[in-house]
Every structure is written in C-alpha cells, then in structure tokens.
Amino acid sequence: MLRRIGTAAAVTGALGVAGLVYASVVERNWFRLRHYEIPILAPGSDRLRILHLSDAHLTPGRRLLIDWIRSLDAHNPDLVVNTGDSLAHPQAVKPFLDALGPLLDRPGLFVYGSNDLFSPQPKNPARYLWRSSKADYRKRKIPDLPWRELGAAMREAGWLDLNNQKGHLTAGNLRIAAAGIHDSHIGLDRYEKIAGPADPTADVRIGVMHSPEPRNLDRFTADGYELLLAGHTHGGQICLPFYGTLVTNCGIDRARAWGLSRNGTSWLHVSGGLGTSPYAPVRFCCRPEAALLDLIPRA
Numbered sequence: 001m002l003r004r005i006g007t008a009a010a011v012t013g014a015l016g017v018a019g020l021v022y023a024s025v026v027e028r029n030w031f032r033l034r035h036y037e038i039p040i041l042a043p044g045s046d047r048l049r050i051l052h053l054s055d056a057h058l059t060p061g062r063r064l065l066i067d068w069i070r071s072l073d074a075h076n077p078d079l080v081v082n083t084g085d086s087l088a089h090p091q092a093v094k095p096f097l098d099a100l101g102p103l104l105d106r107p108g109l110f111v112y113g114s115n116d117l118f119s120p121q122p123k124n125p126a127r128y129l130w131r132s133s134k135a136d137y138r139k140r141k142i143p144d145l146p147w148r149e150l151g152a153a154m155r156e157a158g159w160l161d162l163n164n165q166k167g168h169l170t171a172g173n174l175r176i177a178a179a180g181i182h183d184s185h186i187g188l189d190r191y192e193k194i195a196g197p198a199d200p201t202a203d204v205r206i207g208v209m210h211s212p213e214p215r216n217l218d219r220f221t222a223d224g225y226e227l228l229l230a231g232h233t234h235g236g237q238i239c240l241p242f243y244g245t246l247v248t249n250c251g252i253d254r255a256r257a258w259g260l261s262r263n264g265t266s267w268l269h270v271s272g273g274l275g276t277s278p279y280a281p282v283r284f285c286c287r288p289e290a291a292l293l294d295l296i297p298r299a
C-alpha cells in the first residue's frame with residue numbers, strides 16, 4: 001500500500017514538473033498570430049489592416065519575443081495599435097523599441113497599462129486566479145518604470161498618444177478618428193476628457209484602452225466608436241482544457257476575455273497578450289498572441 005502511494009506521489013510530482021516546464025518554456029514562447037475580418041467600413045472602401053499588440057511585459061533577455069514581434073512587419077499592417085503593458089523592467093524601453101523596429105515607421109496608436117508605470121513585484125504566480133492585481137497597486141503611488149521615455153519614443157515615431165486623449169490620423173487610404181483612455185486598473189482613466197460623439201466624418205472610429213472595463217466599453221459604444229481595442233486580460237493566462245479562461249482580472253465576462261466579440265453596436269477585440277509578468281512566467285492553454293484585424297466593407 002505504502003509503495004503504491006509512493007508511486008502515485010512520484011507520478012503526480014513528475015507530471016507537475018513536466019507541466020511547469022511546458023508552461024514556462026514551451027507555451028510561453030509558442031507565439032500565435034490570430035487573424036480576423038471585421039466588416040465595418042463603408043461599401044467600396046479599401047480594406048485596412050491593423051496589427052494589435054498588447055501586454056509584452058518585456059524584459060531585455062526575451063530575444064524570442066523581441067524577434068517575433070519584429071517579424072510581424074512582414075504582414076504589412078496599415079496601422080499598429082499597442083494597448084499597453086509593454087514593459088516589465090527598467091531597461092526594457094530600448095529592447096521594446098527594437099522589437100517594434102520597422103513597425104514604428106507605420107502609423108500607430110498607443111495607451112499605457114499599469115505595468116508601463118510600475119515594476120513587477122515577486123508574487124505567487126497563480127495568485128491572480130483568486131485575487132485581482134488591482135489591490136496590489138493601492139499602496140504604490142510613484143511610478144518607477146520609464147513610461148515617459150517609452151511614450152516619447154512612440155510619439156516621436158508619429159504614433160498617436162491616446163492616454164485620455166483623442167485625435168485623427170490617416171492609415172492606408174482611410175481617415176481614422178481615435179480616442180483612448182489611460183488604465184482603469186489603476187484608476188487613471190478619465191473618460192470625461194474624451195467624451196462626446198465620435199467624428200462622423202471619419203472613415204472609421206476606434207476606441208483604445210488597456211483594461212476592457214464594461215463601464216468604459218459602454219461609453220465608447222454610446223459615443224459611436226465602432227471598433228474597441230483592449231488587452232490586459234492575458235486571455236486568462238492559465239486556462240483549463242475544454243473550459244478556457246478562468247479569470248479576466250477585470251470586469252469583463254470570461255467569454256470575451258480574448259478575441260473578437262460585440263459590445264452593443266461596436267466590435268470589440270481583446271488581445272490575449274504577448275507576454276507574462278517575469279514573476280508569473282507561465283502560460284497554459286493560452287498561447288501568447290498578437291492579432292491582425294482586417295477591416296473590410298460592410299456587406
């Protein structure tokens with residue numbers, strides 16, 4: 001009997017180690033490019049290809065991730081959208097800009113996530129399954145990551161800073177009205193600064209945020225933004241086979257934790273994210289991802 005219990009314990013232990021190695025070494029570097037077509041343009045318009053990047057949580061040593069992001073330029077996006085959490089290290093700005101590489105020469109939009117401001121803290125990697133990371137920020141008042149430097153570099157490249165701001169840009173042959181908010185996960189969202197009907201004369205109206213909080217999604221939709229882009233959820237990061245996402249780490253429902261869905265009359269794309277906190281370096285049944293969103297004419 002004791003021998004059987006010992007064997008069972010050894011097998012369970014070996015499976016646990018194998019699962020951890022798979023989640024931290026294999027799946028965490030098994031990048032996936034998702035592809036969607038979204039019929040929101042006026043009939044007869046040219047299609048517009050958006051590359052949606054989010055949650056790289058970059059540390060300087062992540063060469064595979066850096067090279068993969070850089071390779072995405074080959075898909076010829078007309079517009080790049082970065083929904084934040086790009087950094088996870090004080091020296092990560094240069095590697096992140098290196099990852100963007102030729103993508104910086106394309107039109108772009110960006111917002112920050114909490115992790116662009118505050119460095120990651122050691123924690124139980126599975127803690128988010130029972131507790132939102134929101135509480136971790138309550139005692140942290142002073143940002144300690146170089147978010148200003150990151151934003152300055154993206155603005156210098158011509159990307160539109162949408163942190164509680166709005167503006168216009170041209171991508172492909174289309175004129176885009178875009179608005180965004182800073183991260184609601186740390187209470188820096190100020191929707192009132194961008195509130196009001198989206199420009200009806202633009203070819204397409206895009207709302208951008210880090211965390212897909214329903215109260216903000218609904219305000220963008222009510223103001224007429226027909227495409228909403230967000231990240232933050234990591235798609236759940238540790239998911240269950242045949243069940244999927246366990247938690248979203250914000251107010252959105254599990255069914256919309258990643259991928260394309262509807263929010264009333266708007267389309268919503270939530271990126272499952274490219275990375276992980278260096279203190280939770282595992283992904284399970286939830287491969288790191290970026291997405292190509294081809295906006296096409298309505299039928």
Ligand SMILES: [Fe+2]
Nearest residue numbers: 055085115232
């Ligand atoms: Fe993130």
